[in-house]
Amino acid sequence: MAEEPTVTPWEAEAFVDYSRLIKIFGTKPITDEVVELATEVLGEEHFMLRRRVFYSHRDFDVFLNAFKRGERVALYTGRGPSSHTHLGHILPWVFTKWLQDRLGAHLFFQVTDDEKFFHEVGAKLEGTNSMAYENALDIIAVGFDPSKTHLIIDSEDIRYLYPIACRVAKKVTYSVAKATFGFTQSTNVGMLFFPTIQIAVCFLPTELFRESTYVLIPAGIDQDPYWRIARDVAPTLGYPKPCQIHGKLLPGLGPEGKMSSSKPETAIYTIDDPEVARRKVMRAFTGGQPTAELQRRLGGNPDRCSVFKMLEMLLEPNDAVVERFRSNCLSGSVLCGECKRAVAEYVVKFLKEHQRRRERAKDLLPKFLIRNKFEPPAVRR
Amino acid sequence: MAEEPTVTPWEAEAFVDYSRLIKIFGTKPITDEVVELATEVLGEEHFMLRRRVFYSHRDFDVFLNAFKRGERVALYTGRGPSSHTHLGHILPWVFTKWLQDRLGAHLFFQVTDDEKFFHEVGAKLEGTNSMAYENALDIIAVGFDPSKTHLIIDSEDIRYLYPIACRVAKKVTYSVAKATFGFTQSTNVGMLFFPTIQIAVCFLPTELFRESTYVLIPAGIDQDPYWRIARDVAPTLGYPKPCQIHGKLLPGLGPEGKMSSSKPETAIYTIDDPEVARRKVMRAFTGGQPTAELQRRLGGNPDRCSVFKMLEMLLEPNDAVVERFRSNCLSGSVLCGECKRAVAEYVVKFLKEHQRRRERAKDLLPKFLIRNKFEPPAVRR
Numbered sequence: 001m002a003e004e005p006t007v008t009p010w011e012a013e014a015f016v017d018y019s020r021l022i023k024i025f026g027t028k029p030i031t032d033e034v035v036e037l038a039t040e041v042l043g044e045e046h047f048m049l050r051r052r053v054f055y056s057h058r059d060f061d062v063f064l065n066a067f068k069r070g071e072r073v074a075l076y077t078g079r080g081p082s083s084h085t086h087l088g089h090i091l092p093w094v095f096t097k098w099l100q101d102r103l104g105a106h107l108f109f110q111v112t113d114d115e116k117f118f119h120e121v122g123a124k125l126e127g128t129n130s131m132a133y134e135n136a137l138d139i140i141a142v143g144f145d146p147s148k149t150h151l152i153i154d155s156e157d158i159r160y161l162y163p164i165a166c167r168v169a170k171k172v173t174y175s176v177a178k179a180t181f182g183f184t185q186s187t188n189v190g191m192l193f194f195p196t197i198q199i200a201v202c203f204l205p206t207e208l209f210r211e212s213t214y215v216l217i218p219a220g221i222d223q224d225p226y227w228r229i230a231r232d233v234a235p236t237l238g239y240p241k242p243c244q245i246h247g248k249l250l251p252g253l254g255p256e257g258k259m260s261s262s263k264p265e266t267a268i269y270t271i272d273d274p275e276v277a278r279r280k281v282m283r284a285f286t287g288g289q290p291t292a293e294l295q296r297r298l299g300g301n302p303d304r305c306s307v308f309k310m311l312e313m314l315l316e317p318n319d320a321v322v323e324r325f326r327s328n329c330l331s332g333s334v335l336c337g338e339c340k341r342a343v344a345e346y347v348v349k350f351l352k353e354h355q356r357r358r359e360r361a362k363d364l365l366p367k368f369l370i371r372n373k374f375e376p377p378a379v380r381r
Numbered sequence: 382m383a384e385e386p387t388v389t390p391w392e393a394e395a396f397v398d399y400s401r402l403i404k405i406f407g408t409k410p411i412t413d414e415v416v417e418l419a420t421e422v423l424g425e426e427h428f429m430l431r432r433r434v435f436y437s438h439r440d441f442d443v444f445l446n447a448f449k450r451g452e453r454v455a456l457y458t459g460r461g462p463s464s465h466t467h468l469g470h471i472l473p474w475v476f477t478k479w480l481q482d483r484l485g486a487h488l489f490f491q492v493t494d495d496e497k498f499f500h501e502v503g504a505k506l507e508g509t510n511s512m513a514y515e516n517a518l519d520i521i522a523v524g525f526d527p528s529k530t531h532l533i534i535d536s537e538d539i540r541y542l543y544p545i546a547c548r549v550a551k552k553v554t555y556s557v558a559k560a561t562f563g564f565t566q567s568t569n570v571g572m573l574f575f576p577t578i579q580i581a582v583c584f585l586p587t588e589l590f591r592e593s594t595y596v597l598i599p600a601g602i603d604q605d606p607y608w609r610i611a612r613d614v615a616p617t618l619g620y621p622k623p624c625q626i627h628g629k630l631l632p633g634l635g636p637e638g639k640m641s642s643s644k645p646e647t648a649i650y651t652i653d654d655p656e657v658a659r660r661k662v663m664r665a666f667t668g669g670q671p672t673a674e675l676q677r678r679l680g681g682n683p684d685r686c687s688v689f690k691m692l693e694m695l696l697e698p699n700d701a702v703v704e705r706f707r708s709n710c711l712s713g714s715v716l717c718g719e720c721k722r723a724v725a726e727y728v729v730k731f732l733k734e735h736q737r738r739r740e741r742a743k744d745l746l747p748k749f750l751i752r753n754k755f756e757p758p759a760v761r762r
Contacts, residue, residue, distance in 0.1 A: 113760075114547050125547055126761045155544045155760045162539040166495050166506055169571030174555070177570050189558050190550030193574030379494075379536045380507045 018055050018248060025224050027056045027246065034061055041068050042102035047317045048095045048247070056221055058231070059243035066214040066240075067103060073214045074205035075099055076242070078110035078198070081131035082120060083261030085138035085270045087347075088250035090354075091314050093142045095247065096218045100144060107149045108370075109139055110201050114154040118190035129155055133365075138270050140361035140368055141354050150370040152204075154197060157369075159376040164200035164207065169193065171233045180225045198223075199230040202242040207377035214240050221246040250313055251306040253284035259306075266306075270358065274348040281307060281344040287329070288336035299332040307336075307343050315346040399436050399629060406605050408437040408627065415442055422449050423483035428698045429476045429628070437602055439612070440624035447595040447621075448484060454595045455586035456480055457623070459491035459579070462512040463501060464642030466519035466651045468728075469631035471735075472695050474523045476628065477599045481525060488530045489751075490520055491582050495535040499571035510536055514746075519651050521742035521749055522735050531751040533585075535578060538750075540757040545581035545588065550574065552614045561606045579604075580611040583623040588758035595621050602627040631694055632687040634665035647687075651739065655729040662688060662725040668710070669717035680713040688717075688724050696727040 022029050030052055039045040041064045048054050067073045077096050079089065100107050113128040120128075132153045139151065152160060177183055177192055205213040217227060224244070231241040249258035252266035259267045266284075268277045287305030289295040302308040308325060316322050325342075328334035366372055403410050411433055420426040422445045429435050448454045458477050460470065481488050494509040501509075513534045520532065533541060558564055558573055586594040598608060605625070612622040630639035633647030640648045647665075649658045668686030670676040683689035689710060693703050706723075709715035747753055 114543075117547060118551055125544060129760045155547060156540070156757075158543040159537070159540045162495075162543070163506060163536050166498060166536065166571055169574070170499055170569050172570045173567045174564065174570060174573060175566040178566075183555065185556040185559075186554045188551050189553045189555060189573050189577060190547055192555060192570050193550070196570060376537075379510045 016249075021221055022056050025056070025221055027058050027221065027224065027244070030055050030057055030060070030245075037061055037064050041065075042099075044098075044102060046095060046098050047319065048091075048098075048313070050319070051312060052248075053091070053313045054095060054218065054245050054247050056246040057244060058224075058227065059241065060216065060245045063214050063216045063243040071214060072205075072209060072211050073103060073105050073216065074209075075103070075105050075107040076110070076201050076205075076215050076217045077107070077219055078112060078201070079132075079135050079139065080112045080116045081128050081135045082116045082123075083131065085135050086259055086261065086267040087270075087310065087314060087350075088252075088259030088267065089135075090138065090142065090270065091250050092218050092220070092247045093139060094314065097142050097144055099216070099218065100148065105148065106205065107144060108152060108201050108204060109144075109149060109368075110152045110154065110198065111135060111139075112154050112194075112198065114158075114190065114197065115194045117155075118188055118194060125155060129153065136365060136368065137358045137361040138354070140364050141270070141357035143357065144368075146364055146367040149368055150373060151368045152201065152370050157371055158197075160204060160370060160374070161197050161200040163377065163379045164203050165193075165196035167237055168196040168199050168203075168229075168233055171236065172196065172229060176229070180229060195226055195229060198226045199233070202227070202230045203234070203237065203239040204377070206239050207381075208374050210381075212240055215242045217242055217244045218247060219244065220249060248313065251309050253280055253306045255285045268347060268351075270351065270354050272351065274351045274355075277347050277351055278344040281310075281347055282337075282340050284340065286336045286340070289332075292335055295335055296332040300329040300336065302326045302329045305329070307340055311343050311346060315343070315350060397630075399433075402602055403437050406437070406602055408439050408602065408605065408625070411436050411438055411441070411626070418442055418445050422446075423480075425479075425483060427476065427479050428700065429472075429479075429694070431700070432693060433629075434472070434694045435476060435599065435626050435628050437627040438625060439605075439608065440622065441597065441626045444595050444597045444624040452595060453586075453590060453592050454484060454486050454597065455590075456484070456486050456488040457491070457582050457586075457596050457598045458488070458600055459493060459582070460513075460516050460520065461493045461497045462509050462516045463497045463504075464512065466516050467640055467642065467648040468651075468691065468695060468731075469633075469640030469648065470516075471519065471523065471651065472631050473599050473601070473628045474520060475695065478523050478525055480597070480599065481529065486529065487586065488525060489533060489582050489585060490525075490530060490749075491533045491535065491579065492516060492520075493535050493575075493579065495539075495571065495578065496575045498536075499569055499575060506536060510534065517746060517749065518739045518742040519735070521745050522651070522738035524738065525749075527745055527748040530749055531754060532749045533582065533751050538752055539578075541585060541751060541755070542578050542581040544758070544760045545584050546574075546577035548618055549577040549580050549584075549610075549614055552617065553577065553610060557610070561610060576607055576610060579607045580614070583608070583611045583615070584618065584620040585758070587620050588762075589755050591762075593621055596623045598623055598625045599628060600625065601630060629694065632690050634661055634687045636666040649728060649732075651732065651735050653732065655732045655736075658728050658732055659725040662691075662728055663718075663721050665721065667717045667721070673716055676716055677713040681710040681717065683707045683710045686710070688721055692724050692727060696724070696731060 035049050111132040113132040116128040117123045117125045202215050227244050234241045252259040254266035284307050286307050287301035312322050416430050492513040494513040497509040498504045498506045583596050608625050615622045633640040635647035665688050667688050668682035670679055697703050
């Protein structure tokens with residue numbers, strides 16, 4: 001476990017001490033009370049809440065109570081299109097889809113081809129924009145409601161965001177941006193401005209619906225710096241403060257780190273051939289012991305096992321099944337090979353289904369693009 | 382005359398030593414050779430060139446020669462909509478219209494409601510956007526060709542600029558922006574990004590016409606920092622370096638400074654009642670002597686006279702007439718009151734004609750908006 005967990009919008013470890021993150025970021029843990037409130041308001045409990053895959057929040061309770069009172073709410077999440085989508089990206093989207101279904105809410109889905117272009121050495125805007133459309137297919141494949149899900153591809157849909165971003169930008173000095181994001185003298189001015197583009201989406205629903213709208217953002221806690229600024233400026237701009245719920249990062253299949261495109265052999269991509277994915281699982285780093293003999297004697301450690309985590313955090317909603325995997329591991333009664341074969345089966349099944357939907361998403365894409373559905377908000381209201 | 386001329390994009394004196402500005406900014410003076418080349422290529426001499434109202438340039442000769450060779454060219458200028466238009470703003474537009482007529486070129490006219498909003502304490506985007514449309518009427522009233530003149534209102538037409546601005550932004554570090562514009566820790570991030578939006582228009586013609594296009598920018602030398610960065614990044618982005626021609630600032634009617642909205646009594650606005658404008662001229666600070674007796678004996682100083690400068694720089698194309706005013710002043714044979722009455726007549730005539738055209742501009746506006754004429758350039762080319 002990292003002594004000093006590294007979690008910024010551009011870098012994040014896995015197997016971090018999440019209770020420490022809550023302290024560092026100054027957020028609140030998802031307590032039993034919050035889960036109960038969510039279950040009451042949303043009429044159903046989600047395993048990602050119950051298992052604290054979503055573990056931290058800012059004003060999730062405020063958001064739920066606003067919805068309960070009948071106030072207008074919306075959802076917002078995003079994707080930085082630096083690579084093809086992998087299971088680590090899909091995880092919060094599955095939860096977001098459930099939220100959309102339960103709330104009947106509009107979801108604004110930002111794809112930040114601008115930011116990935118600004119940030120990544122050697123990236124071309126053509127490339128990040130092209131990847132935005134690849135990722136869009138995965139987003140659509142998750143099953144969001146086309147009539148209520150609105151994709152914003154930054155470089156092309158900037159008109160929806162820029163006037164709001166301008167109003168945010170006027171309130172954010174270089175000094176604040178530097179302190180919040182760790183910018184330096186050599187940071188490019190695109191990176192310096194970009195936070196206002198990401199923040200703008202928090203306030204877009206209020207502009208589009210011409211009605212004060214509570215926005216909930218399911219995302220990684222690494223994105224928290226954006227929302228801290230958003231929450232600071234919201235009242236002076238006349239918008240409700242955006243609420244957040246923070247998900248844990250799916251570990252990669254290697255010995256450490258989150259599932260990450262920078263280590264492709266540790267990531268299961270949605271476009272991986274299912275048999276390739278199966279082999280990745282079979283080669284994954286686990287929480288098992290060095291030898292079968294030790295494993296049978298001492299048992300494994302499912303909480304440090306990328307294979308078990310995939311099951312627990314994403315692929316198996318049934319608690320009893322998850323607990324069987326856990327206890328089989330702890331007791332040493334099932335060895336890693338057998339366990340991997342079982343989890344690989346889940347992965348293969350997931351990918352086959354996702355890839356079928358992803359193919360269909362090509363036709364559905366126009367129905368999801370915000371530019372085909374809303375007029376940009378007027379600059380003068 | 383200011384010892385250290387203050388000329389930045391946000392501040393400028395009048396009666397500055399323009400030859401010193403050329404040295405400070407590292408530009409080239411408009412020489413007789415350049416005027417001859419312009420006259421040859423454009424088929425006509427303009428008094429603002431002959432009188433060196435446009436006195437400095439970067440690659441104006443390169444631009445003229447490109448046009449002569451039959452290469453595609455375009456014009457670009459802009460307006461920061463902080464106030465109603467006054468004669469100091471109109472001056473470069475008159476010259477730009479002449480250039481458009483002679484070149485038959487497209488003109489991209491940027492109205493930076495975003496930048497004025499970022500820069501001015503207490504400004505609202507609604508306000509600067511509203512003023513953008515007021516200024517647009519004056520731009521149109523100057524007589525530009527509607528089929529070839531394209532107004533870009535930044536906050537609304539950002540889609541035309543943002544992808545190009547992103548590519549520029551990736552090449553401009555905070556450190557460079559700070560050194561070029563004097564930004565500080567308390568500069569807001571809108572100001573930090575804005576230069577890329579202004580620079581983007583330099584490259585828009587090449588994108589829209591899908592053909593390498595030489596761009597000439599008639600503007601004040603105070604805008605030079607933007608174009609220095611534009612010229613630095615142009616080759617690596619595959620665009621021709623933008624060329625500039627720099628105009629002098631029309632002096633205000635007070636004892637010092639350019640005509641400026643920060644001193645409304647020293648400025649003649651295009652919407653001023655012509656009789657109000659006449660009174661402003663009659664009250665103007667001149668280059669005359671303290672008493673009529675001294676004036677008759679010593680003569681006045683037309684080169685320090687805001688009233689004479691209005692005539693020489695903007696209102697009277699006929700050199701012989703201008704010289705008569707000058708010699709009458711120098712000899713003391715005409716006193717300031719009489720001279721002012723004559724120049725006020727020019728101003729009244731100018732305003733009446735402009736206001737007639739400005740009224741008609743309300744109907745013409747849609748023909749000038751870029752969003753009604755071009756599709757935004759594709760992000761992936």
